[in-house]
Amino acid sequence: MIKQILLVGFGGFIGSAARYLLSGTITKWFLTPFPVGTFIVNILGCLLIGIIYGVASRFGWLTEEWRLFLATGICGGFTTFSAFALEGFKLIEISEYWTFAGYTLLSVILCLLAVFFGVGLSKL
Numbered sequence: 001m002i003k004q005i006l007l008v009g010f011g012g013f014i015g016s017a018a019r020y021l022l023s024g025t026i027t028k029w030f031l032t033p034f035p036v037g038t039f040i041v042n043i044l045g046c047l048l049i050g051i052i053y054g055v056a057s058r059f060g061w062l063t064e065e066w067r068l069f070l071a072t073g074i075c076g077g078f079t080t081f082s083a084f085a086l087e088g089f090k091l092i093e094i095s096e097y098w099t100f101a102g103y104t105l106l107s108v109i110l111c112l113l114a115v116f117f118g119v120g121l122s123k124l
Helices: 002-029 036-059 064-078 080-093 097-122
Strands: none
Touching: 002 036, 002 064, 036 064, 036 080, 064 080, 080 097
8 A cells, every 4th residue: 555655646746746847837928817827737637647548448558556656646646637537538438428417517516616615714
């Protein structure tokens, strides 16, 4: 269990640092209120986790340790949106369309509400 935690943690460090650097750099290039840095990072993270999942599923090249390091660690540190998107994809893949719709809608709505609630709590 310690090995798995270290793999995820080290991967998370790499992903988080990469997100910080890339998102900050992109944001400096585009002077707009649209959060383009986060937007691009989320798309890239989703592409990367899709490649990792596809390679692991199709060829079986990646051990469980490599998947933890790459998908959970690096992609998770880079953007948790990639995990959300992969989970949604897996639901569609197994024809769980209503579960996908509920998961997607509830995640977006409840997460936004949680942010509003958290901000409100911080003002008490």
